[in-house]
Amino acid sequence: MDETHKKILQRNRVNLVTDLDPSKLYDGLLEKGVFTQDMIDEIQRAGTRRDQARQLVRDLETRGSRAFPLFLECLQETGQESLAELLQNGAPAVTLQPATPTKIVRPIIQPLPFIDGDNPSKDVVKPSISPIPTPGGGQLRPGPGRIRRDSLQSYKMDASPCGHCLIINNMEFEPHSMLKNRKGSNIDCEKLERRFKTLNFVVEVKTNLRQKQIKHELLTLSKKDHSQYDCCVVIMLSHGTEVNHNRFPGAVYGVDGQYVPVQIITNYLNGQHCPSLQGKPKLFFIQACGGDERDMGFEVSPDEVEPSSGGMDDQTDAIPMSSSSDSLSMSDEPDARPSLPTPSDILVSYSTFPGYVSWRETQAGSWYVQTLDYILEENAATDDLVTMLMMVNNEVSQNSAKGLYKQMPGSFNFLRKLLYFQTQT
Numbered sequence: 001m002d003e004t005h006k007k008i009l010q011r012n013r014v015n016l017v018t019d020l021d022p023s024k025l026y027d028g029l030l031e032k033g034v035f036t037q038d039m040i041d042e043i044q045r046a047g048t049r050r051d052q053a054r055q056l057v058r059d060l061e062t063r064g065s066r067a068f069p070l071f072l073e074c075l076q077e078t079g080q081e082s083l084a085e086l087l088q089n090g091a092p093a094v095t096l097q098p099a100t101p102t103k104i105v106r107p108i109i110q111p112l113p114f115i116d117g118d119n120p121s122k123d124v125v126k127p128s129i130s131p132i133p134t135p136g137g138g139q140l141r142p143g144p145g146r147i148r149r150d151s152l153q154s155y156k157m158d159a160s161p162c163g164h165c166l167i168i169n170n171m172e173f174e175p176h177s178m179l180k181n182r183k184g185s186n187i188d189c190e191k192l193e194r195r196f197k198t199l200n201f202v203v204e205v206k207t208n209l210r211q212k213q214i215k216h217e218l219l220t221l222s223k224k225d226h227s228q229y230d231c232c233v234v235i236m237l238s239h240g241t242e243v244n245h246n247r248f249p250g251a252v253y254g255v256d257g258q259y260v261p262v263q264i265i266t267n268y269l270n271g272q273h274c275p276s277l278q279g280k281p282k283l284f285f286i287q288a289c290g291g292d293e294r295d296m297g298f299e300v301s302p303d304e305v306e307p308s309s310g311g312m313d314d315q316t317d318a319i320p321m322s323s324s325s326d327s328l329s330m331s332d333e334p335d336a337r338p339s340l341p342t343p344s345d346i347l348v349s350y351s352t353f354p355g356y357v358s359w360r361e362t363q364a365g366s367w368y369v370q371t372l373d374y375i376l377e378e379n380a381a382t383d384d385l386v387t388m389l390m391m392v393n394n395e396v397s398q399n400s401a402k403g404l405y406k407q408m409p410g411s412f413n414f415l416r417k418l419l420y421f422q423t424q425t
Helices: 002-013 013-019 024-030 037-044 047-058 069-076 081-088 185-199 211-223 262-267 366-381 385-397
Strands: 138-140 163-169 203-208 231-237 252-255 259-261 283-289 314-316 346-350 359-361 408-414
Touching: 002 069, 002 283, 013 047, 013 081, 037 047, 037 185, 047 069, 047 231, 069 211, 081 231, 138 163, 138 252, 138 385, 163 211, 185 203, 203 259, 211 231, 211 259, 231 314, 259 262, 262 283, 262 346, 346 385, 366 385, 385 408
Parallel strands: 163 203, 163 231, 231 283, 283 346
Antiparallel strands: 252 259, 314 359, 346 408
């Protein structure tokens, strides 16, 4: 497209997004050869009318010299003359050269088979979904076989293995750190290792790491070639604290008493530092306190209260807030992929609200991990990750420590699509 026409579209982008009705244009743009059917399908999947309009204008700029005047014709033909006039102001006159007619191949629509009451016709054939072989010889059902929400796309999650999962489990802290050992964390670790292996991840567990060792393991993970995988998971089990931040709150302690901010942890796998994970989901699960405040909850009516767990052996992973954040040579640089912002495709799930303690039972593990493991087991075959994390939030919020203290997990979600894990059949 001519640079002058591009600038006109960019200058009037707000008006186009606000007033344009893309649905009226699709047939005309297809017949005139401006867009292919695949491009129109992609625009329609963008979401709301405004989202579709925004995507349409963005894609229009990538088409040839005939795209702009043909777009004006479509606007006039569909009763959107005011927008056409707006775009024509300042636009150089364009003489359209006759184009080679594009044969539009439209699908032949077959009549649906007759269905009598509850007895479906034998002619109905349901699409088959090929199972995915796993390293252990089991069978996995790929994510795309499930019913999806029409307005949202889903991440590709059918690679086998699906991706790497790094678990860092800090249980025994050095005496000079002044941090207590985390009894019960081994139970959390075993549950999550087993769960993510079931979800077809290659799981690696590292135990009792100092701050520099945590950074080394994250750097090693970022240097791996993830091109054959669809996802990457990092799980941190440790003491935590609240630190200054501008994106992801909280920090996780090494066994030496030195911490790594969650923001730095996520930076290792962003588009700048791990190119082979660009556009792929990066999931971080943080079982650590976000601070030292204890939530005593608020009173609710009796019918809103469910049975809660928690006993006298409940412990927290809290360390008082630090006055300054950790520094690392890896600054928060722009993402190497210009079409996506740096934190895109990242989800950080916290065991507790920033600033508050996270409870752990010494004999059964943490509330958060117990619930996360259970929800994944029961619902991964049917629900997307964000929906399941909402279930985790609800379940954990019902618990009480020592009959008094509460806990509220939460997440910072920068995923762009729905994420469905692979599940065994």
